[in-house]
Amino acid sequence: xxxxxxxxxxxxxxxxxxxxxxxxxxxxxxxxxxxxxxxxxxxxxxxxxxxxxxxxxxxxxxxxxxxxxxxxxxxxxxxxxxxxxxxxxxxxxxxxxxxxxxxxxxxxxxxxxxxxxxxxxxxxxxxxxxxxxxxxxxxxxxxxxxxxxxxxxxxxxxxxxxxxxxxxxxxxxxxxxxxxxxxxxxxxxxxxxxxxxxxxxxxxxxxxxxxxxxxxxxxxxxxxxxxxxxxxxxxxxxxxxxxxxxxxxxxxxxxxxxxxxxxxxxxxxxxxxxxxxxxxxxxxxxxxxxxxxxxxxxxxxxxxxxxxxxxxxxxxxxxxxxxxxxxxxxxxxxxxxxxxxxxxxxxxxxxxxxxxxxxxxxxxxxxxxxxxxxxxxxxxxxxxxxxxxxxxxxxxxxxxxxxxxxxxxx
Ligand code: PLP
Numbered sequence: 001x002x003x004x005x006x007x008x009x010x011x012x013x014x015x016x017x018x019x020x021x022x023x024x025x026x027x028x029x030x031x032x033x034x035x036x037x038x039x040x041x042x043x044x045x046x047x048x049x050x051x052x053x054x055x056x057x058x059x060x061x062x063x064x065x066x067x068x069x070x071x072x073x074x075x076x077x078x079x080x081x082x083x084x085x086x087x088x089x090x091x092x093x094x095x096x097x098x099x100x101x102x103x104x105x106x107x108x109x110x111x112x113x114x115x116x117x118x119x120x121x122x123x124x125x126x127x128x129x130x131x132x133x134x135x136x137x138x139x140x141x142x143x144x145x146x147x148x149x150x151x152x153x154x155x156x157x158x159x160x161x162x163x164x165x166x167x168x169x170x171x172x173x174x175x176x177x178x179x180x181x182x183x184x185x186x187x188x189x190x191x192x193x194x195x196x197x198x199x200x201x202x203x204x205x206x207x208x209x210x211x212x213x214x215x216x217x218x219x220x221x222x223x224x225x226x227x228x229x230x231x232x233x234x235x236x237x238x239x240x241x242x243x244x245x246x247x248x249x250x251x252x253x254x255x256x257x258x259x260x261x262x263x264x265x266x267x268x269x270x271x272x273x274x275x276x277x278x279x280x281x282x283x284x285x286x287x288x289x290x291x292x293x294x295x296x297x298x299x300x301x302x303x304x305x306x307x308x309x310x311x312x313x314x315x316x317x318x319x320x321x322x323x324x325x326x327x328x329x330x331x332x333x334x335x336x337x338x339x340x341x342x343x344x345x346x347x348x349x350x351x352x353x354x355x356x357x358x359x360x361x362x363x364x365x366x367x368x369x370x371x372x373x374x375x376x377x378x379x380x381x382x383x384x385x386x387x388x389x390x391x392x393x394x395x396x397x398x399x400x401x402x403x404x405x406x407x408x409x410x
Contacts, residue, residue: 019342019391023220023319023380024169024197029264030222030381036064036267037224040260047257048248057259064266068216068229071269073205080230080252081262085196085217086118088230091242091253092192092213093123093163099190099212101236106190107158110149112141112165112175113363119163119194120359132363133162138314139173139364146180150187160189166198166214170347170360170376171311172320174202181210196220200272201317202286212237218261222381223268227261275381289379290318296377296388297321303396310347310366310374319383322347323395324366324374328402333375336398342391347374 020028029037040060045053047061065076082088095106109125113132123130133149134142141164153160162184167174177193184191193211195204200221206214211233218227230252232238238252245254275285300307300323310322325333330346337344347358357371366374377391 016341017390019387019394020382021377021379021387021391022343022345023383024172024376024378025345026219026225027222027380028382029224030268030271032271033218033223033264033268036060037260037264040263043259045259047259048246057257060259060263061257064262064269067266067270067273069231071199071204071221071273072214072231073207074231075235077235077250078206078232080232080249081257081265082228082230082253083226083258084219084228085194085215086122086228087242088215088228089116089118089163089192089194090122090124092215092230092239093119093125093161094239095125095129095161096240097161097190097212098236098238100234101238104159104188104190106161108153108160109163110146110153110160110189111163114139114141114168114170114173114360115163115165116169116194116196119165123163125161135363137365138311139168139171139360140314141175141180143176143179143183147183150183150189154187154189160184160187161192162189163192163194165194165196166204167195167202167317167320168311168360169197170358170374171314171322171364172197172316172378173311174198174315174317177209177211185210197320198317200269200276201289201319203276206231206233213239218265218268221268221272223265224261227258227265229265272381285381286318289383292379292383292385292388293318293321295385296379296392297323299389299392300395303392304399307399308370310361310364310370319379321377322374323377324370325399326367326370326373328373328399330373330375332402333373333395333398336401337375337391337394340394340398342394344391345376345378347371347376 043057045057047058065079069076069079109130110133114135133146164175164180181191190212193214195214196217199216214231216229219225243254278284308324334346357368361371
């Protein structure tokens with residue numbers, strides 16, 4: 001036994017230090033979430049059971065509900081737990097919906113052209129009922145186009161559900177949610193917000209932001225993968241459940257609760273809220289990440305002047321940087337970074353073995369040669385200056401090794 005322990009520690013000693021700059025793909029589990037999950041794993045109860053053990057599990061679920069609600073300035077009863085944001089979005093993006101206890105069926109789904117595939121492919125409207133709303137050169141929704149579409153549909157007696165993300169997963173660009181909410185409600189429509197990338201990274205308060213529904217994912221804010229929530233703007237906003245099952249979650253989402261994941265989600269949401277509210281002027285974690293990210297971009301641009309920051313002129317969440325190198329292939333860059341022990345993502349999507357520009361960059365109108373060389377560096381709670389410095393050094397090395405290599409024909 002001793003021998004194998006020694007071998008393991010030798011192996012560990014040799015393991016390179018990895019730099020993780022891919023928080024938008026998934027954020028490492030926060031210690032608070034890990035502790036909450038380990039504690040919950042020691043329990044036996046099903047939260048639906050009436051006995052002592054069941055009630056103990058229920059207590060954990062309800063504590064987490066309060067913590068998740070707290071991140072959004074909402075009430076616990078506005079939160080329905082799901083297996084993640086994809087499920088929450090698939091559930092809510094459906095024509096049958098109730099607002100404040102009254103049916104408000106929707107005829108069309110209007111979605112910004114830069115929404116996540118969980119919206120664009122996951123919704124449950126007929127495919128000819130989806131209409132994309134254009135974005136500007138930074139990826140910000142064109143509010144005039146939204147207004148025109150809403151006016152056209154309401155003049156024809158059609159109610160619209162609008163899907164607008166709080167912040168984009170590829171560029172970090174923040175959308176004008178408040179203005180969009182006002183516009184949508186003026187036309188008696190419904191606004192669903194995918195807040196997956198924004199939650200815990202910028203202030204989001206449902207007392208001031210009148211969205212009808214908002215979707216969250218635990219693993220983007222330091223909770224576990226496989227947990228999320230549909231948050232109702234009003235406690236009596238409801239959708240037909242995607243899974244009715246045993247009537248859990250007040251009949252809004254059937255299926256036995258994943259108590260450890262929910263407990264971890266709650267702890268992560270609370271840790272994210274406390275970090276956001278910390279520091280001078282309560283600027284907290286967002287200000288720390290903005291300083292790190294801005295210094296990282298400045299350092300990249302100083303050493304690689306050919307780089308271009310996409311969406312850099314718009315308001316962005318503090319952690320995200322999409323940096324493009326025209327003529328280089330992002331997948332090769334990402335592999336080069338990985339060999340230098342840096343985790344990052346390509347800002348391009350791979351479909352049928354062919355790598356093309358992402359739909360986000362296409363919607364923004366970024367030229368293909370630039371879009372195909374876009375690398376996303378995303379920071380989070382575990383990021384430090386040392387980590388960012390090492391990642392920038394690796395990026396500079398990798399880009400110069402690839403220096404000016406022409407893009408191969410696809
Ligand atoms: N929406 C956005 C903007 C995302 O970035 C993601 C995950 O990448 C999702 C939705 C889906 O979240 P989940 O992994 O919880 O299903």
